[in-house]
Amino acid sequence: xxxxxxxxxxxxxxxxxxxxxxxxxxxxxxxxxxxxxxxxxxxxxxxxxxxxxxxxxxxxxxxxxxxxxxxxxxxxxxxxxxxxxxxxxxxxxxxxxxxxxxxxxxxxxxxxxxxxxxxxxxxxxxxxxxxxxxxxxxxxxxxxxxxxxxxxxxxxxxxxxxxxxxxxxxxxxxxxxxxxxxxxxxxxxxxxxxxxxxxxxxxxxxxxxxxxxxxxxxxxxxxxxxxxxxxxxxxxxxxxxxxxxxxxxxxxxxxxxxxxxxxxxxxxxxxxxxxxxxxxxxxxxxxxx
Amino acid sequence: xxxxxxxxxxxxxxxxxxxxxxxxxxxxxxxxxxxxxxxxxxxxxxxxxxxxxxxxxxxxxxxxxxxxxxxxxxxxxxxxxxxxxxxxxxxxxxxxxxxxxxxxxxxxxxxxxxxxxxxxxxxxxxxxxxxxxxxxxxxxxxxxxxxxxxxxxxxxxxxxxxxxxxxxxxxxxxxxxxxxxxxxxxxxxxxxxxxxxxxxxxxxxxxxxxxxxxxxxxxxxxxxxxxxxxxxxxxxxxxxxxxxxxxxxxxxxxxxxxxxxxxxxxxxxxxxxxxxxxxxxxxxxxxxx
DNA sequence: TAAGATTGTTGCTATATAGCAACAATCTTT
DNA sequence: AAAGATTGTTGCTATATAGCAACAATCTTA
Numbered sequence: 001x002x003x004x005x006x007x008x009x010x011x012x013x014x015x016x017x018x019x020x021x022x023x024x025x026x027x028x029x030x031x032x033x034x035x036x037x038x039x040x041x042x043x044x045x046x047x048x049x050x051x052x053x054x055x056x057x058x059x060x061x062x063x064x065x066x067x068x069x070x071x072x073x074x075x076x077x078x079x080x081x082x083x084x085x086x087x088x089x090x091x092x093x094x095x096x097x098x099x100x101x102x103x104x105x106x107x108x109x110x111x112x113x114x115x116x117x118x119x120x121x122x123x124x125x126x127x128x129x130x131x132x133x134x135x136x137x138x139x140x141x142x143x144x145x146x147x148x149x150x151x152x153x154x155x156x157x158x159x160x161x162x163x164x165x166x167x168x169x170x171x172x173x174x175x176x177x178x179x180x181x182x183x184x185x186x187x188x189x190x191x192x193x194x195x196x197x198x199x200x201x202x203x204x205x206x207x208x209x210x211x212x213x214x215x216x217x218x219x220x221x222x223x224x225x226x227x228x229x230x231x232x233x234x235x236x237x238x239x240x241x242x243x244x245x246x247x248x249x250x251x252x253x254x255x256x257x258x259x260x261x262x263x264x265x266x267x268x269x270x271x272x273x274x275x276x277x278x279x280x281x282x283x284x285x286x287x288x289x
Numbered sequence: 290x291x292x293x294x295x296x297x298x299x300x301x302x303x304x305x306x307x308x309x310x311x312x313x314x315x316x317x318x319x320x321x322x323x324x325x326x327x328x329x330x331x332x333x334x335x336x337x338x339x340x341x342x343x344x345x346x347x348x349x350x351x352x353x354x355x356x357x358x359x360x361x362x363x364x365x366x367x368x369x370x371x372x373x374x375x376x377x378x379x380x381x382x383x384x385x386x387x388x389x390x391x392x393x394x395x396x397x398x399x400x401x402x403x404x405x406x407x408x409x410x411x412x413x414x415x416x417x418x419x420x421x422x423x424x425x426x427x428x429x430x431x432x433x434x435x436x437x438x439x440x441x442x443x444x445x446x447x448x449x450x451x452x453x454x455x456x457x458x459x460x461x462x463x464x465x466x467x468x469x470x471x472x473x474x475x476x477x478x479x480x481x482x483x484x485x486x487x488x489x490x491x492x493x494x495x496x497x498x499x500x501x502x503x504x505x506x507x508x509x510x511x512x513x514x515x516x517x518x519x520x521x522x523x524x525x526x527x528x529x530x531x532x533x534x535x536x537x538x539x540x541x542x543x544x545x546x547x548x549x550x551x552x553x554x555x556x557x558x559x560x561x562x563x564x565x566x567x568x569x570x571x572x573x574x575x576x577x578x
Numbered sequence: 579t580a581a582g583a584t585t586g587t588t589g590c591t592a593t594a595t596a597g598c599a600a601c602a603a604t605c606t607t608t
Numbered sequence: 609a610a611a612g613a614t615t616g617t618t619g620c621t622a623t624a625t626a627g628c629a630a631c632a633a634t635c636t637t638a
Contacts, residue, residue: 001315002365004293019616026290034616038560044372047559050424052441053603053615057424059380061563064427068368074359076291079357083333083350092349135339135346145604151633152341247526270336271327306625308586323586342585342633440603 006040009033009050014066016082018056021039021134028040035198046212091277092186095124097134101219102263103127105145105238110287114280129193138275142266143284145236146198155264163198163261164251170229178232178252181208188231189268190214190222197234206256236261246259295329296358298322299337303355307345319456330348379568383411386423387432388482388512389551390508392416395434399576403569410565414482418482429566431555432573434525435487444555445570448577452487452523453551455538459518467541470497477520479503479511486523488545495545525550 012022014032028237035218041048048062058066100106104127115123126132126139134142135152144159167175171188178184181199189197189210196207216232218224223261226233227243232252243249265281267273301311302322312319327363332336337351347355375381383532387396388407393416404412413419415428423431424441432447456464460477467473478486478499505511508528515522516532521541532538554570556562 001294001297001317002362002369004365005290005296007365007368008290008293020613020614028290030616031598031618034618037594038617041561045376045561046372046563047561050441050557050559051616052424053617054605055615056423057329057427057557059559059563061375064371064375065368068371069365070366073291073365075361076293076296076358079296080291080333081352082357083354086350086353087334135341135344150290152339168416192557225580266337268346270339270348272330272334272336274335274348307584309584319586320588320628323588324626327587340586342586342587343635540630 003036003043006036007041007075010277011066011069011073013037013049013056014058014070016060027173046091064285065127087275089120089231089277090118090274091120091223092274092276093122093124094100094141094276094280095139096143097126097128097132098140099129099145100127100220101237102145102238103143106288107284108230110284111280113287114283116284118279120224121279129219131193134266140274141280144264144266146194146261146264153175153266154269155266156285157183158263158265158284160259161263162237162257162259162262164172164196164235164237164244164249165232165252165254165257166226166240166244167232168229168249169247170228171231174229174248177250181206181253183257184208184210184232184253188213188218190225190233192219192222192234193217196235198261199253200258201256205258292332293323293331295325295332297362298325298331299351300355300358300362303347303351303359304344304479306446319332326391327381336364339528346408346430366460367445371567376564378409379407379563380409380466381563382413382563383430383565383569384415384428385430385432385569386415386417386428388418388508389416391434391525392432395577398575400569400578403572406572407568418508420482429563430557430569433553433555434551435483435553439557443558444553444572445575446551446552449469449548450552451526451548452548453526453533454486454521454523454541454543454546455515455529455533455536456521456541457516457518457538458502460515460520461539463518470495470542470545471541473497473499473521477502479505479514479520481511481522481524482506486546487550488542489547490545494547539562568575 009022009026012026013019016022016025019033021032023033026033037048044061044062044065047059048065049058058202066221103125108125110127112122115121132139132142132203145153145161175187178187189212191210191212191214196209199208201204215226216224219235222233223235226230226235227248240249244251265284267277298311298315301315302308305311305314308319308322312322326337333350333354335350336348337349337354338345340535361574391453397414400412402412404410421428421431433444434450442571467476470490477550478501480499480501480503485498488495488497503514505514508524511522512524512528514520515524516537529538556566
């Protein structure tokens with residue numbers, strides 16, 4: 001770990017012409033400056049400046065060292081300033097992901113409006129039902145169904161979604177209506193990305209693993225299979241609301257329906273969230289309904 | 290005083306890909322690295338890198354900061370290297386001063402030989418009888434008659450010179466020979482740069498202030514005045530030896546002659562003398578006789 | 579699948595450090 | 609010419625700091 005502070009002190013001493021002014025500028029004591037310079041000269045094995053009690057003069061080595069170091073403090077300041085301006089306002093590239101249908105139907109319109117208000121933000125919006133590794137793949141934000149527990153992420157509830165367990169009239173006519181969770185094992189269960197269904201029994205969250213001969217990470221495919229009577233599926237309200245209303249699909253086991261299958265904003269853990277992330281999150285929460 | 294070490298730690302972490310390797314490279318503990326990064330992020334008010342326990346990834350702010358800072362460690366290293374090579378061997382510009390005649394007659398020939406052996410040294414040799422301010426005017430070395438006491442300089446004896454008090458035969462015939470120091474006040478005293486003469490009485494150094502109607506900072510002028518019988522002068526042996534031998538000038542008060550009126554190498558105080566200074570001093574002392 | 583290895587973080591403490599005050603050496607001013 | 613102001617240096621001490629060890633979270637390997 002090299003002696004950066006001594007270098008900065010030296011450069012400042014040269015520019016100010018004496019130790020006292022340099023100390024004042026750097027907001028440290030002159031004794032500190034004095035010791036830093038002495039130490040620097042020791043490390044370099046070279047006298048950098050000759051000093052009387054009143055005046056200083058650069059040695060040839062000091063002149064060389066100064067010429068090579070004078071730009072460094074400015075460079076660091078400029079680097080810090082860039083970050084500072086980045087912190088002032090939401091700007092930059094924003095990479096986010098969301099499940100396909102929910103994204104297309106709800107998130108994309110909100111984000112597009114957001115971009116109209118924030119022309120300095122570039123959006124990179126990946127719609128996929130794959131659960132991506134945020135940090136690994138450099139995402140700023142994911143919108144996930146159901147909260148995830150992960151030591152390196154934080155999450156924030158975006159809105160509440162109900163997942164409806166349902167089947168087509170045709171399927172019910174053939175297989176009957178299940179009345180308990182246990183009865184599900186006798187039915188054709190159509191699974192999505194997760195290999196369990198979420199219910200609530202006596203106020204307790206309950207994850208039920210069901211055997212399945214059908215899986216798809218596409219809600220659209222799942223919905224189609226359900227409508228064609230291939231089995232029972234648990235689908236978010238925005239897929240099935242219209243079919244439940246029309247009576248094409250029948251809600252099942254509603255007494256066990258989990259009330260808060262939330263939609264979450266998930267982002268990498270950070271003590272200092274970027275303005276762009278904050279702005280996007282606020283805007284989404286504000287405009288989701 | 291800005292946080293240079295944290296910046297260096299950050300750059301190293303980015304380049305090494307993790308905290309541990311960066312710590313090893315910088316020869317500090319990982320805990321130190323961890324705290325430096327945390328502290329840097331706090332100061333900048335921005336998360337620079339997202340970290341799982343196993344992997345890190347730059348945030349947009351981190352990427353920007355890295356791009357702006359990556360060259361700084363190299364720059365400092367290179368500055369240090371320049372000084373290091375400067376320390377290896379005597380090189381560079383060497384500015385020195387000496388009294389005119391002594392310089393012309395003794396020092397210049399030695400320095401010219403020195404330059405033949407050291408083509409990398411550029412000499413700036415000022416011959417003057419003015420007592421220059423070494424530090425103020427940027428001199429590396431002065432050659433002075435008589436040691437000087439000064440808190441901001443060091444000195445080293447180059448050789449011994451005897452200052453002969455003498456007068457011309459013609460002057461002695463007219464004014465007689467002084468036999469005591471007190472008698473000098475009755476004589477015409479020709480003064481050089483200093484306004485006193487140096488003697489020894491009972492082993493004690495003794496500076497005698499003499500009234501004078503003639504002063505010159507030029508030894509040549511003083512010698513000429515002495516030879517023409519204008520008065521008594523105290524002159525270094527290299528001015529008068531030939532005339533004392535020929536009998537043209539008569540030595541006076543030899544029992545009071547100060548034995549060690551030395552010639553001194555005087556240079557700005559420094560804990561780490563430059564190789565060029567050391568080389569010049571050694572060479573002069575080696576070759577003065 | 580489980581045990582071991584490796585990662586970054588945090589509490590505790592020995593160590594290093596920075597500031598205060600006193601000092602010596604000039605320079606300035608009256 | 610003398611007193612006061614200002615400079616850089618140094619001893620002392622309160623404070624900050626860096627390393628150790630323990631830890632939690634993950635990845636690797638058998």
